[in-house]
Amino acid sequence: xxxxxxxxxxxxxxxxxxxxxxxxxxxxxxxxxxxxxxxxxxxxxxxxxxxxxxxxxxxxxxxxxxxxxxxxxxxxxxxxxxxxxxxxxxxxxxxxxxxxxxxxxxxxxxxxxxxxxxxxxxxxxxxxxxxxxxxxxxxxxxxxxxxxxxxxxxxxxxxxxxxxxxxxxxxxxxxxxxxxxxxxxxxxxx
Ligand code: DGI
Ligand code: FE
Ligand code: FE
Numbered sequence: 604x605x606x607x608x609x610x611x612x613x614x615x616x617x618x619x620x621x622x623x624x625x626x627x628x629x630x631x632x633x634x635x636x637x638x639x640x641x642x643x644x645x646x647x648x649x650x651x652x653x654x655x656x657x658x659x660x661x662x663x664x665x666x667x668x669x670x671x672x673x674x675x676x677x678x679x680x681x682x683x684x685x686x687x688x689x690x691x692x693x694x695x696x697x698x699x700x701x702x703x704x705x706x707x708x709x710x711x712x713x714x715x716x717x718x719x720x721x722x723x724x725x726x727x728x729x730x731x732x733x734x735x736x737x738x739x740x741x742x743x744x745x746x747x748x749x750x751x752x753x754x755x756x757x758x759x760x761x762x763x764x765x766x767x768x769x770x771x772x773x774x775x776x777x778x779x780x781x782x783x784x785x786x787x788x789x790x791x792x793x
Pocket of ligand 3: 616624628653731
């Protein structure tokens with residue numbers, strides 16, 4: 604599907620605030636791609652589509668994952684909103700015709716991250732957290748500066764904040780969120 608058609612479709616299915624967020628992630632992913640020499644067309648599409656499964660009701664998310672034999676964790680089953688990432692990669696392929704594995708993987712891992720992420724995966728993860736419409740996370744000004752100075756440090760800072768936030772909420776942490784955090788803090792270059 605062409606980009607303007609994708610936008611038209613997303614505008615229809617997503618809530619207005621979610622659509623604005625999507626455009627914010629697209630724009631921010633473009634900026635980070637410029638800074639780090641990532642393929643801009645891929646960053647743009649991955650940013651645009653990263654939340655394309657967000658509108659699907661939770662029950663349906665679980666059913667769709669089962670139908671497609673997409674494996675999910677216990678935490679994802681208890682918090683099906685997490686599944687919008689894995690399912691998003693499938694929807695991007697099925698509905699929007701995206702075949703590029705790098706783009707699909709960036710969509711798939713945008714919520715939890717994963718160990719040893721590609722540049723594109725890191726860019727989408729970070730762009731999602733800091734795009735201009737976001738205003739809830741603490742120290743966003745620091746995160747936005749860090750994103751353009753040191754992408755890995757920014758990733759670690761975001762993961763740390765996410766774990767603190769989940770602790771405070773006693774929401775269960777997905778094993779992949781923890782694994783990503785441990786991977787990046789262990790591989791941190793001092
Ligand atoms: O879809 P978005 O809202 O744009 O952003 P997202 O895909 O990063 O999802 C953000 C939400 O996901 C936020 O409320 C925190 C939550 N989250 C991230 N990691 C985990 C998690 N929730 C649980 N239960 N476990 C996690 O490991
Ligand atoms: Fe998301
Ligand atoms: Fe998002």
